[in-house]
Amino acid sequence: MQGYLYFVAKRALLMLAVIFFGVSAMFLVTYLSPIDPVEQVLGRLSARSNLSPEAIASTREALTAMFGTGQPMLTQYYNFWTRLLQGDLGASLMAFPTPAMELVMRGMPWTLGLLLTSTVITFIVGNLMGGLAGYFQNNRFFKAFGIVTMGLQPIPYYIVAFIILIIFGFLWPVLPISGGFGMDVRPAWTMPFVLSVLQHSLLPAFSLVLVGLGGWFIGMRALVSNIVTEDYVTYAELAGVKRDTIVGSYVMRNALVPQVTALAMVIGGVFSGTIITEQVFNYPGIGSLLIDAVNAGDYSTVLAVCTVSITAVAFAIFIVDLLHPLLDPRVRAE
């Protein structure tokens, strides 16, 4: 038990370091950039309406106070953290005066839902197929499956999503290609709404799964085909252990340990993929929010999305790391 606590403490430290480093890097980028957020916001405000010079001057003052620019770097850095810890990143400019954080939280369930389902499906299907393909190396079906997924794996995510979009939106329009739910349903916990959400999430999730499968498949097949040659597997076969037990508990379980480590490592990358998915399929998550915010020059919202995504990814990695000892008893004993 003590070994496990030590392991958890180490991982928690890493999580905090990742958040600290990521957010500090973010601060530095915005601090060192030649662009002044105050002037950007002002430019946008005055482009839309006629403001008197006095109004512009007082807006500039208010904005300078809000962004805290003009103070020494360390003070700004300190203020940045204190505000961040209170969950306050200022008002969004696109949807003034909604707080940027609220916009992010509105998009979060969509992104989390999409990310979670597609990652779980990809991980389970990829590893199961890869494991079986490694064990039954001469099976035709698994060989064909391997060629297809390996062919899809290296292609940039965007291209695959785009091809799916062309096929299902253009050549064979059976599934909705845009939006989070149908236009004719009211967002509430009712049957038609849930069905509509599921229907709309099919294509985005499918594209994410399609791209992710190959990596897990290849990794698991390689691991299993190495483990199969180990003495203990031969011994178990000779001792007449049932084949299901050998594949399930002896071979796959061992091979899963490095795969779970790998899962923690790719979460950040999968998150990037989700941002693109949302853009391609016009899905209402935080990825779409980020892109809209960049295009609208909305400083607070961009910062809020970046902070939340760095924190969320670090936390997700922490959770996956905690699962590790359940599979690998050596970590518990250490």
Add this chain to the structure above:
Amino acid sequence: MFAVFRDLIRYNTEFAIGLVLVGIVVIFAGLSFFSPIDPTLIYMAIPDQPPSAQYWFGTNSRGQELFWQLSAAFKNSLIFGITVAVLSRIISITVGLAAGYLGGWVDRVLMFINDIFVSVPIFPILVLFYFVLRNNMDSFTMALILACFGWPFDARLIRSVALGLKHREFTRHAVFAGMSTRKVLLEEHLPYVMPIVFSTFMNNMLWSIGMEVTLAVLGFTNINNPTIGTVLYWANSHSAMVVGVWWWIVIPVILIVMTFLGLFLLAVSMNEYIDPRSRLRRMGA
């Protein structure tokens, strides 16, 4: 070196296919050095012409000949990928060899930094860079940023090899003979990690070109510089598929798939070659 190459082509179909695919793309990209027109100029030809004897790949709605446009785009993207790969290889070799050989607290600190870099989601950071730099973000800046994030996986791989080398006889001989640490790492250990460096080089190129495509498609790069991503960006912004200029999308996508499959096959087959067990199995020995 040459014998290795010959063996790979003879016994490894994947390597041969990959080599052919990458070869075609590289030759196509190289043609851009002899391009008769400046690929950044627009309205130099009749817009929206389908592929014909005069315009091999057709022309796009911006009045550019797609053949030369794509050739320049692939040249720029390949150069971009190679730049990122070289820069990040330098970091990963240094970190990997140092962490593996020196061990102790150096190893622990380097691997902690390594873990941080693995975990930070790069895409929001890249978007943030674009947000603050806007049009000052050229390919080279982007290559630098990507190189800063592209090394940690490979540094870990190199470290694991270096850990094994540390306790080999020849390392001890070299140390007793009075070789400096830098010399041991560069002259004794580096040759052993070179195969890994080559195979991860391809993977890194895949990753960085993919990132560039993603950013450019969203319009988050300098969209006037022809690259694989910006060609698609302009095709999208002119709704090429909807108005029926299909060649503007289909031809680049075919070329992209060729590039990525080719690089991937090269990386996979080299990876397999590194492992002597699978190499022997393939050669039938």
